[in-house]
Amino acid sequence: MLSREQTEKYAEVLLWALDVSRGEPLAPGSLAALRWDMPAMPLAEAVYALLVDRHINTVQRVNLSARMERDFYHAASPGQLVFQTPGDAELNRHLDGSIHLLAPQSLTHLSDVDPQAIGAVAAARKPLRDILEEREQGGLYGWTLCMWPTEALAASAGMSIDDYAACIASACYLNKADPVMEWRHVLKRVKELRTWLDGLGAETFRVESEHVDLTVRIGELRRWLGVTGHNIPSFELYVSPDWRGTSGVYYADQPSFRSGNYVRGVRLEFRDGTVVAADAEEGGEFLRKQVSMDQGSGRVGEFSLTDTRFSPIDRFMASTLFDENFGGTHGNCHLALGSSYPGTYSGSQRELSSLLKEELGFNSSALHWDLVNTEPKTVTAKLHGGGTRVIYENGRFAI
Numbered sequence: 001m002l003s004r005e006q007t008e009k010y011a012e013v014l015l016w017a018l019d020v021s022r023g024e025p026l027a028p029g030s031l032a033a034l035r036w037d038m039p040a041m042p043l044a045e046a047v048y049a050l051l052v053d054r055h056i057n058t059v060q061r062v063n064l065s066a067r068m069e070r071d072f073y074h075a076a077s078p079g080q081l082v083f084q085t086p087g088d089a090e091l092n093r094h095l096d097g098s099i100h101l102l103a104p105q106s107l108t109h110l111s112d113v114d115p116q117a118i119g120a121v122a123a124a125r126k127p128l129r130d131i132l133e134e135r136e137q138g139g140l141y142g143w144t145l146c147m148w149p150t151e152a153l154a155a156s157a158g159m160s161i162d163d164y165a166a167c168i169a170s171a172c173y174l175n176k177a178d179p180v181m182e183w184r185h186v187l188k189r190v191k192e193l194r195t196w197l198d199g200l201g202a203e204t205f206r207v208e209s210e211h212v213d214l215t216v217r218i219g220e221l222r223r224w225l226g227v228t229g230h231n232i233p234s235f236e237l238y239v240s241p242d243w244r245g246t247s248g249v250y251y252a253d254q255p256s257f258r259s260g261n262y263v264r265g266v267r268l269e270f271r272d273g274t275v276v277a278a279d280a281e282e283g284g285e286f287l288r289k290q291v292s293m294d295q296g297s298g299r300v301g302e303f304s305l306t307d308t309r310f311s312p313i314d315r316f317m318a319s320t321l322f323d324e325n326f327g328g329t330h331g332n333c334h335l336a337l338g339s340s341y342p343g344t345y346s347g348s349q350r351e352l353s354s355l356l357k358e359e360l361g362f363n364s365s366a367l368h369w370d371l372v373n374t375e376p377k378t379v380t381a382k383l384h385g386g387g388t389r390v391i392y393e394n395g396r397f398a399i
Contacts, residue, residue, distance in 0.1 A: 001165050013172060022139070030057065157316055197237065211373075238344070243362075253373055293366060295365070296365030302341060307331055311326065339363060340357075
C-alpha cells in the first residue's frame, strides 16, 4: 500500500490539481466537497487536514459501499431510482470545488442489474451535474479526482495490491521529492502541445489502425485541453468535437469496467455522427443499453490522444482514470460516448449557452464513457484550405 509519506504527497498533489482546475486557488472561507470511498479513508484524512489548514469550509461525504450500491439497485422502486436528496441542488449552487477519492471494493457487483436502472439514476442526477457545469463555466467551481489502491482493482488488473500501489505512486510522482513540481513540468510541456494543435488549422482527424478507421470533425471555436487538474494522473490531450461530423468504425481493444459491469472488445460504427451499430466481445447488452440511454449517449463527446513520451503508465489498471492515459509502446487514443467538455470551447465560457452548444455541436448526455484503443495508429489532419498532415504516429505527436 501507499506509505504515510506518499499519502501526504498525494493529498498535496490533489490540492494543487483542484487549484489548477479552477484557474486560481481556493480562498479561505471557500466551500469544498470531499467525497470518498471507504477504503480511501487514509487519503481522505490527509486531504481534509490540508483543507482545514487552508481555512476552507468542507462538506464530507462517504460514498455507498459495493454492497449498499448493489442492494439499492436490486430493491429500489422506480421512485427511489430518481429520488434526489433535498438540499443537494442548493449545495451544488454554493460549491467552489470538489475532490473525489475513488477506491472501489468491487468492479462487477452490478453485472446482474438492469442497465436501464443504472441509466435512470444517471439521468435523474444530470440536473445536479448541470449546476456544477454552469458554475465551472463561470469560473466559480473546479474539481479533481484520483484513485486509491484496492484489492478489487489489483485483482482485476492481474497484480498484487502492492504492485498496484506502486503503479499509482509512479504515475502520480509520489516517489519524487516534490511531486507538485513534477506536475508543473508536465503541465508546461502539455501546454506547448496544446498550442501546436490549436494552431494547425485542422478541419478533421482521421484515425487509422488495424481495427479503426474513424473520421472526427473538430468543429468551430474549439481548443485542445490537457492536464486541467481534473484527473490525477492525466497526460492526455483532448477536445470535444462537433459530434455531427463523426463517421466510420472505432474499436476499443482495452477492456472497460463501468457501473459494476465488464465490457471487452467494443466495436462502434458511426454514421452522420451517431452510433448505428454497437457490438462487444463481452458485455454487448450492457453496451447497447448505455448507448441508448438518452439522445446524446450514442454520440461522441470527447476525442483524446496520449503521447507515450509523457505517460509512465504501461500496464492495464482496470480503471479508466489510468487506462485513458495509457502510454506503453504505442500511446493511446480514446473516444468518449456522451457528454462533451464545454471547457474545449475557445471563446468565453460565460457566453457558452445551451443554445450555442447545440449550434456548435457540443454533445449533451447523462453518459460519459471513455473507450480506449492502444493499437499502433496514424492520425492525419485534414487542414482548412486543403492539404493533410500526419499529427500522431507510433504513439507520439509529430510536432
